[in-house]
Amino acid sequence: MHIATADIGTNTVLLLIAELAGSQITPIYQEQRIARLGQGVDAARKLHPDAITRVADAIRDYADITRHYGIDRLYATATSAARDASNKDDFVRAVGSIAGVQLDILSGEDEALWAFRGALSNRPDITNATVLDIGGGSTELVVGQADRILFRQSLDVGSVRYTERFFPSLPPTEQQVIAFREQLDQAINSYDLETLPNAPFVGTAGTITSLAAVDQALIDYDPTQIDGTTIAYERVVYWADRLLTMPVAHILRLAPGVLQGRADVFPAGVCILEAVMRRFCINELVVSDRGLRFGWALAVSTR
Template sequence: MRIAVIDLGTNTFHLLIAEATGNDPEILYKTNVPVKLGEGRINDNLIIPTAFERGINCLKTFHQTISEYKVDRIRATATSAVRSAENGNDFVQAVKEATGINIETISGDEEAELIYQGVKLSGAIQELSLIMDIGGGSVEFILCDMEQLIWKKSYNIGAARLMQQFFKSDPLSDEDKQAILFHVQEQLTDLFEICEKYKPQILIGSAGAFETFAELVTRKQNQFADIAQIKSYPFNYDDYIEIAGKLINSTHQQRVEMPGIIPLRVDMIVIATLITNYVLGRCKINRLTLSTYDLKMGVLASQI
């Protein structure tokens, strides 16, 4: 059976087409488009007209590709930007009319569950772990081990939200940093309580920003690993901390010139770094691993 998975993220729309044979699907096609659905007014719970149109056009292209691959089943999931937008249902309806694609707007809890299933497929979970997925609209945390998901929660502190609310300086000023961290601290109280109880020793970063961290670290070491072709990557913690410090203190132009940062993530990577560092510090974790498998692979697993 041939399956198409569409992940409508706040920043990026992803399309994955796979041939499901047994438990090990063969990926036939994979792409992502920086639609920036949350651009401009995500904190006002609104998809602005230009972003709305970009989303429709992207899904028309995805639909054409899906038709070419003669897919048997499509599952399209929308996350934070659509579920929080007052015109989110209008967008879902407009996509249905333009392409015939049925979009399922999933809750934060469902999103966290699917992220867990995707990361589990990567083999990155080897012990008691805290999974972190930094999206544009929300950030998901999952406490788990090899046997089970213990606790999960989605928080509306995604990189696009925080950037629109707090990112007022270049390079990011101490005042802006403190405002971001104060907001994150207020939001994540129950996360820190659960981590104090269970004491996970490793943070698994799910794709996205963590792929950028891995690109920067491997380039620094002249490894030139193809991040897109691996399932997981264990960071040297000192290398990560060095890269993180450089990102937080850099100007926009300096980040533009850093090989390994895609244009969409040039500014949001600063927010992602601040949140990651804060969580690592508060939870007393000094080990970090990337899982390139995320929500998309969890959705694919759910269809097999």
């Protein structure tokens, strides 16, 4: 069967059109747009009208693409920014009115579950894993096996949220970095887990895939060069420290085809990754180009 899903995150809107055969997902078409639904949500707890319009327009276009592929329905999910917003119902109505698409707003726990399933959807060789999903508004940590989830938790720690909170401009001041790292470490230490199992540590979502591209000096994003690659903790530390010294324009030059629309929140995202790896003494990260949109395809395939 063919299926179409859209993942509306705090920073991006992702489209997946795929062929689904049992639990095997073969991508046919994918697209990404930077719509930043989470613009100002951390402070206002409300979605900005312009952000709602940007996302609704993107979903309308994605619905048109879905029909072009002969698929009747686009299954769309929204995550942290929509969860936090007091006007989430207005957002759901806008997407329905403008795009004609019914929207599911996922809880943090459900986001964690389906990000885990999606990240490992092309890795039958990994039967036990920890999956980390760093988003714009939240970060999910999931420990699981092929047939069951052992632990999952979502924290309100994200690249857009923490950039807006601590970094009004880049590079940040020394005082801003100190305040940022203090609150970040406090948040990461609140995970209800002391240690992680001896199993692959898999990372998914834009911060991690972008870091893999930057670390390989890729100018444009190439999933065949990203999916399954590894990043050592020492490289994460290197980039976290270096990015905090760079203005946005210089960050963008590292990988223009990758960091467009993401360069301003990239340093915070990489620092979140470093904090999690340090907290759990992780030496190496396996990168997954897949994530929630793939997991949601599995979730809705039985509807």
